[in-house]
Amino acid sequence: MNYTPVAFIQNLSTPEIVMIGCVILLFFGAKRLPELVRSLGKSVGEFNRAKAGIEEDFRSAMDVKDIDNKPRPQEAKAPAESA
Template identity: 60%
Template sequence: MNTIAFLQNINGPEILLIFLVVLLLFGAKRLPELAKSFGKSIREFKKATSDIENDIRTAMDEEPSKPSTKVDSEAKKDTTPKQVESANNEAAKDEAATKEVAKNEKA
């Protein structure tokens, strides 16, 4: 039985005294409503805690998703031609500059 630590030492007379105080504070007519609302709130609290526990368990049981290689390969395809083209342009410029320098040296 799950008991809260401070409720372990409460015996029959203490429970009777608490019941009488609640009866005097809220009256006999409101006591059933109070008990009903207290029961509903306890039920909702237990449901919420069990839902959270289930969410945590399912999240821990799921395997982490693997990154998509399709997206990576498409990105590589897009950048590779541009990089090759720019490298070719730079090489052509360097070659033209080298030829110009060679012409100037011969003259």
């Protein structure tokens, strides 16, 4: 399993994670927990879409090629039209 640690999570063991889960369950209750997780997922998805949009804006503003140095589809030149 290849997993990248986030902040302090790398120092938590299983019992500590279970304890944190129990405290969250006590604070929010079983009825509101699915709603909370769903809204958290939507927020993360919205953040990722915004991040991708900003990256695309930077790439188009800088007019650079992708990481693998292949031209982007917008940069491909169309064949010359006959007059």
